[in-house]
Amino acid sequence: MKKVVNIPLGSQHISLLEPIRFQFTTENEKIIEVGADVGFVHRGIEKACSETFEWKKVGYVVARVCGLCAITHSLSYTLAVERLLGYEANERIKYLRMLMVELDRIHSHMLCLAHVSENAGFEAMFMQIMADRELVMDIQEAISGNRVQFDYIAIGGVNRDVTPELVNMIHKNLDELRPKIDDLMERFSNNWSLSLKYKGVGVLTLDEAYIYNALGPLARASGLKTDVRAESSDFPYEDVGYEMIFESSGDIYARNMVRLREIINSITMCENIIDNLPTGEIIEKVKGKPEGEVVVRVEAPRGELFYLVKGSRKNFLDRVRIKTPTFSAIPAMMEVFKGSEYADAPAILASFDPCMSCTAK
Amino acid sequence: MIKAMMQAFTNLFKPVHTVKYPFEEDVVLPKDYRGLIEYSEDDCIFCDKCEKACPPKSIVFYQHPDGSKEYKYNAWLCIYCGECVRACPKPGEALWQSEKKPLSATKEQDVNNEWFVWQRAAAESRENHAAMKKAAKEKKRQEKES
Incomplete structure (x- = not known):
């Protein structure tokens, strides 16, 4: 007779980085039902954005929603406010913003790959990827002046310019990084612990990805062609060599491959941006107060980041709504868990x- | 597989990437690192612009009854964004961003409590000053009428 057992995973667990709680109902070792609780790190940021901080300062507040994609959060908010104020940034500002977002994507994907290899029992690989990731972190620190909290994007432009020495440094570090990623690509496709073990595990089919609204690399690994970079026209991504990357199998292996190939694509884009920086001012004065309601979508490393900003010509905004990629992808995640082994969770x-x-923000 | 094992083995003999931070102070900061905010009170014109621009409110001005002002900067609340320097009418003279690494506070310094006391006192001083000004204005108006 089959016995049904409830096993919780989280909120504190050795394999988790951040607090999330899953309640698995398992039959023997197979997961049949999943429940998720995500609100352990709620900080009330949305409320603070509309009550404690004035609209000019909110960019610095939303940057603290997340440490990894800080730049995407402040960029989304800034884009929203700029649209309310009727301002459009010049080409140089757009290129510099794009550069930071792509660098962010590289190091975020590398962190994810490091954790994937750690969960495969490959501690040495984890350390190696984290050490290589420092190359990108160094670039970001040199550009923005801080390692994690960049505070780089301001309303009306960016806070710092890229100097010729910085350009050389970026080229040097990215040239150093590229063979390492190629090497990782080989490891992730040929090494038994990282490739064969992960093939056919945690599969999200194309239909499921479509029904459960999967986003970002999770969707692209299933073959769902969705990417805000291709869908919106906020940034000239086509000019810098963007190409959409997708796989078809939808398992962990495919997700790793999507991430690795996206890193390579992002490195190419960063090099193109640096080589073809247009001239112009890096910051322009923006006048007025935000009025109206606007929706902005930006492709964060994990998928589509959605911002709704509503203002009515006051110092404080009426509403700032943040919908993050992980939140949107939770239904798809829960679907993947169903039918897989508990040990794979x-x-x-x-x-x-x-x-x-x-x-949770 | 063998290649990965070989690399893991050779990595054992490579130099370490990490630094024993508090004991080894050779952290190389990049040029133009966003460090501590520094100021010179003699050059300040007390315009309050930095206070208004600061997102975490780590610069707070105290209003003396005679009209003069005094300010304090909380380096531990500061996020080193540089908004105050951009807002300052005399950047580089009255207020500038250094490349020094911010230090951590000790328990003996009692940073938080001291700061809360200062914040409350500053807010109160402003209210008192505003009330005083209002009363003086009212008095003037009455004198004019009579």
Whole structure:
């Protein structure tokens, strides 16, 4: 007779990076039902954005929603406010913003890959990827002046310019990084612990991805062609060599491959941006106060980041609504867990690259 | 597989990437690192612009009854964004961003409590000053009428 057992995963667990709680109902070792609770790191940021901080300062507040994609959050908010004020940034500002977002994507994907290999029992690989990730972190620190909290994007432009020495440094570090990623690509496709073990585990089919509204690398690994970079026209991504990357199998292996190939694509884009920086002012004065309601979508490393900003010509905004990629992808995640082994759950979860501090905000 | 094992083995003999931070102070900061905010009170014109621009409110001005002002900067509340420097009418003279690494506070310094006391006192001083000004204005108006 089959026996049904409830096993919780989280909110504190050795394989989890951030607090999330899953309640698995398992039959023998197979997961049949999943419940999720994500609100462990709620900080009331949305409320603070409309009551404690004035609209000019909110960009710095939302940057603290997440440590990994800080730049995407402040960029989304800034884009929303700029649209309310009727301002459009010049080409140089757009390119510099794009550069930071792509660098962010590289290091975020590398962190995810490091955790995936750690969950495969490959501690040495984890350390190696984290050490290589420093190359990108160094670039970001040199550009923005801080390692994690960049505070780089301001309303009306960016706070700092890229100097010729910086350009050389970026080229040097990215040239150093590229062979390492190629090497990782080989490891992730040929090494038994990282490739064969992960093939066919945690599968999200194309239909499921479509029905459950999967986003970002999770959707692209299933073959769902969705990417805000291709869908919106906020940034000239086509000019810098963007190409959409997708796989078809939808398992952990496919997600790793999507991330690795996206890193390579992002490195190419960064090099193109640096080589073809247009001239112009880096910051322009923007006048007025935000009035009206606007929706902005930006592709964060984990998928589509959605911002709704509503203002009525006051110092304080009426509403700032943040919908993060992990929050939107939770139904798809829960679907993946169903039917897989309980022992695979930590590995599957790591392959989603969940960001709980984004989700609970 | 063998290649990965070989690399893991050779990594054992490579130099370490990490630094024993508080004991080894050779952290190389990049040029133009966003460090501590520094100021010179003699050059300040007390316009309050930095206070208004500061997102975490780590610069607070105290209003003396005679009209003069005094300010304090909380380096531990500061997020080193540089908004105050951009807002300052005399950047580089009265207020500037250094490349020094911010230090951590000790328990003996009692940073938080001291700061709360200062914040409350500053808010109160402003209210008192505003009330005083209003009363003086009222008095003037009455004198004019009579």
